[in-house]
Amino acid sequence: MSDSINALILEALEDLKARDVAEVDVRDKSDVMDTMIIATGTSNRHIRSMAVHVIEESKKANMAPLGSEGLEGSDWVLVDYGDTVLHVMLPEAREFYDLEKLWSVSPANRTED
Template structure:
């Protein structure tokens, strides 16, 4: 399964389960770690945890490759690693604090 198909599975899952502020960043020109970073917000740590679990479940059903999940215990920031697509599900406070969209959108910010 190519990275665009994985991205689409993830975005559909997050949208279906009411994630907010969905952003898909194409980071192929910026890093070899992944092709896409997907950012989503859950209204609470409970919702962020549930969203990450739904993404993982839907990705597995679709046959997406999977490396791991980090942050499920606290769930303020949960990372789902689907090899070429990395999913960040955050509570609003973490999303505002880390501002990953800004970091990955501006290559100079990472230098």
């Protein structure tokens, strides 16, 4: 399902003129998701509109999200589809949290004592 939900998310984001959309493969770094999609919006209203549009389009395709956070005036909205997590952020939040860089770091090798 992740390929089809990813395509749906990307198309819905394009519909509402999302900026700097990135699709990040995190399969080798996470046990809880395969893909993060990150997009930038121009205002709180824009990021909310994009997230709501993605949610509505996915529901129409019988792929409703597991949940969402930040729809009430936040500078960062997260929509969880299980294998895929969407982050829609204001430029300042995206720059500050720099999720692409954070998730590009390889996990440290742990040794047992």
